[in-house]
Amino acid sequence: MEQTAATTTPHAAPAAANKWLIALAVMLATVLEVLDMTIANVALDHIRGSLSAGVDEAAWVMTSYIIGTAIVIPLTGWFGNVFGRKRFFLFCIATFTVSSLFCGAAPNLESLVLFRVIQGLTGGVMMPLSQAILMETFSAREQPMAMAIWGLGMMMGPIMGPIVGGWITDNYSWRWIFYINIPMGGIAFALLAATLVDPHYIKRARMHIDWFGLTLLVIGMGCAQIALDKGERLDWFDSNFIITLTTVSVLSLILFVFRELRTPTPIIDLRILRNRSFAVGTVFTTIVMFGLYGTYILIPLYCQIVAGYTPFLAGQVLSIQSLGTFVSIMLAGRLFHYFDPRLLVALGCVSAGIGTWDMTQFNPDIDFWGIAAPGFLRGMGSGFIFVPMTTLTLAAVTKEQMGNASALYNMVRTIGGGIGIALLIAFLSRGAQTHQAYLTAHIH
Numbered sequence: 515m516e517q518t519a520a521t522t523t524p525h526a527a528p529a530a531a532n533k534w535l536i537a538l539a540v541m542l543a544t545v546l547e548v549l550d551m552t553i554a555n556v557a558l559d560h561i562r563g564s565l566s567a568g569v570d571e572a573a574w575v576m577t578s579y580i581i582g583t584a585i586v587i588p589l590t591g592w593f594g595n596v597f598g599r600k601r602f603f604l605f606c607i608a609t610f611t612v613s614s615l616f617c618g619a620a621p622n623l624e625s626l627v628l629f630r631v632i633q634g635l636t637g638g639v640m641m642p643l644s645q646a647i648l649m650e651t652f653s654a655r656e657q658p659m660a661m662a663i664w665g666l667g668m669m670m671g672p673i674m675g676p677i678v679g680g681w682i683t684d685n686y687s688w689r690w691i692f693y694i695n696i697p698m699g700g701i702a703f704a705l706l707a708a709t710l711v712d713p714h715y716i717k718r719a720r721m722h723i724d725w726f727g728l729t730l731l732v733i734g735m736g737c738a739q740i741a742l743d744k745g746e747r748l749d750w751f752d753s754n755f756i757i758t759l760t761t762v763s764v765l766s767l768i769l770f771v772f773r774e775l776r777t778p779t780p781i782i783d784l785r786i787l788r789n790r791s792f793a794v795g796t797v798f799t800t801i802v803m804f805g806l807y808g809t810y811i812l813i814p815l816y817c818q819i820v821a822g823y824t825p826f827l828a829g830q831v832l833s834i835q836s837l838g839t840f841v842s843i844m845l846a847g848r849l850f851h852y853f854d855p856r857l858l859v860a861l862g863c864v865s866a867g868i869g870t871w872d873m874t875q876f877n878p879d880i881d882f883w884g885i886a887a888p889g890f891l892r893g894m895g896s897g898f899i900f901v902p903m904t905t906l907t908l909a910a911v912t913k914e915q916m917g918n919a920s921a922l923y924n925m926v927r928t929i930g931g932g933i934g935i936a937l938l939i940a941f942l943s944r945g946a947q948t949h950q951a952y953l954t955a956h957i958h
Contacts, residue, residue, distance in 0.1 A: 532709045536651050539705035540644040543607055546698055547637040548671030550614075551579065552836070553679035555810055556829040557688040559818045564688065565623045573811055573939040574743055578627045580932035581739045582634020585732055587928065588782050588921040590639045592723055600710045603643050604703060606636040611699030618692035638928075641668075642920070647710065669843070672836035676814070680829025727773045727781050734766035735929065742936035746943045782925070783918045786911060795907025796923050799900065800930035806866060806896055807931035808938035809835075809873070813889060815942075820878055821885070834886040838893025846901035855902035866895025 554561075554575055562572035593602050613632040620626035682690045741759040748756050774780040787793045810832065817828035842865075846858055869891030876885065904923075911919040 533651055535705050535709045537648060539702045539709070540647055542698055542702040543603070543640045543706075544644050544668050545671050546607075546610065546695055546702065547640040548668055549675045549678075550633060550637060550695065551576075552672045552675035552810065552832070553691050553694075554579075555832060556676050556680040556814045556818075556825045557683045557691050558811065559815060560683050560688045560825065561626075565620075565626065567623045568747070568943070569815060570743065570746055570939050570943045571623055573935055574623070574627045575630055576811055577739060577743055577932050577935050578630040579634040579637075580928055580935070581735060582631040583638030584634075584925050584928040584932065585735060586635045586638040587642070587925045589723075589728070590642045590921070593639070594643065599643065599647065600706070602639070603647070603710070604707055606639055606643075607699055607703045607706070610636040610640075611696055611703070614692045614695035614699065618689040642924075669840045673833050673840060676829035676832035676836070677826070678829070680824070680826035683825040724773070724777050724779055724781050727770055727777060730766045730770035730773060731781065734763050734770055737763035737766065739932060739936065742933060742940070746940040782922050784922075786919055786922065789910055791910035792907055792919060792923075795903055795910065796926055799903050799907065799923070800926050802866075802896070802899055802903075803927050803930040804934035805870075806892060806934075808934040809889070809892065811935050812938055812942065813885065816876065817885060820876075821880065827882070831882065831886045831889060835889035835893040838890040839897045840893075842894040842897025843901055844897075846898050850902055850905065855906055858898050858902045862895040862898030862900075864895070865898065866892045869893075869895060 558569075558572045558575060561567070561575060562569060565572075597605070610633055613629045613636065616629045617626055617633065620629060678694070679691045682688075682694065737759045741756050741763065745753075745756050751757055751760075771784060774782060774784045787796075813835070814825075814828045814832055817823040817831055818825065823831070842862070846862075849858060869888040872888035872891070907923060908919055
């Protein structure tokens, strides 16, 4: 009788064939989001040349996407509940795909950055939504296989993204790295529109959201990122504009903290940071993201500007770092229950540290593996750090707090990566100006 009731329920589980179509569509959506975070890296030099931008301005193509992603992550659950998970997911895929078209057709840097923010705002929710959809679509027995397929797509994105982006940039134009999203987005949209059904317990409802807190968060993070991106070009605190942005950012974020601690319906419940294990894990992971993420921008630029590599060859160098991450994630997942996770994190720090030290020995005559090998070590290190740290950090909170903890953890980690990129690019620009001034002074 239970089986009969289940099959006659309007919101019954999808048929077996539909399940795997949903898995394929969800994987495509995830690949879209992950691919777009890496595919543009190797094209930055061509983008800045085409749009008459400096290295620091070209980095806005990445940081704008990251800041959009960080802002929307805490709102994923609220949007899914208000608009329905299927409707919201389809809206995000469609908007992401259309904004990709406008990114490719962007006539100047300002419009490209604007549409990259829109991409981040819609792409940032795809990963948490896709995980939730897979867990709801498949039975407990089938979930490991479904998540393995999803994970394959998530890992292949960073490995294939730089190679595909480099090949497209070499043979066509940097604009096609965005146009490639259009057919993939169209297929994912069509499959999900035809097969996905919201589970019966997802009810669209009018839910209160702390719009004032959200406004403070957006203003605070946005002003901080703009100040970091434009600080070097405007000579930091010698500029009234940078002083104003910094003041507004600091005040907004302080007010945001006070607001979230007092309101009964916070966007992010900051009280969870009272959990010492969670707080330490979040801060540690953010620092690691700050240190590691910037190289995904600097390595392709170094390869093309200093070493004279083509975008395709620079993409291969970057993919080797992602391959190291893939290998270490697989190993860390298997070794987690056999070794003290702290040892795995320490091993990751040592590996990443050795790779970083080797990068300080770069010179214009360095060969391919001289650049790629340190990247592989850093990639290995990141996997050994993030897998146990994420597991330990989120395991420290209760199930009731898991949604809020995951949102806060991922948002802060993403912000750390964005700040790391901005500061590394600022150091690069300052160094270039210093050496240029030195060379100019010694021209006879």
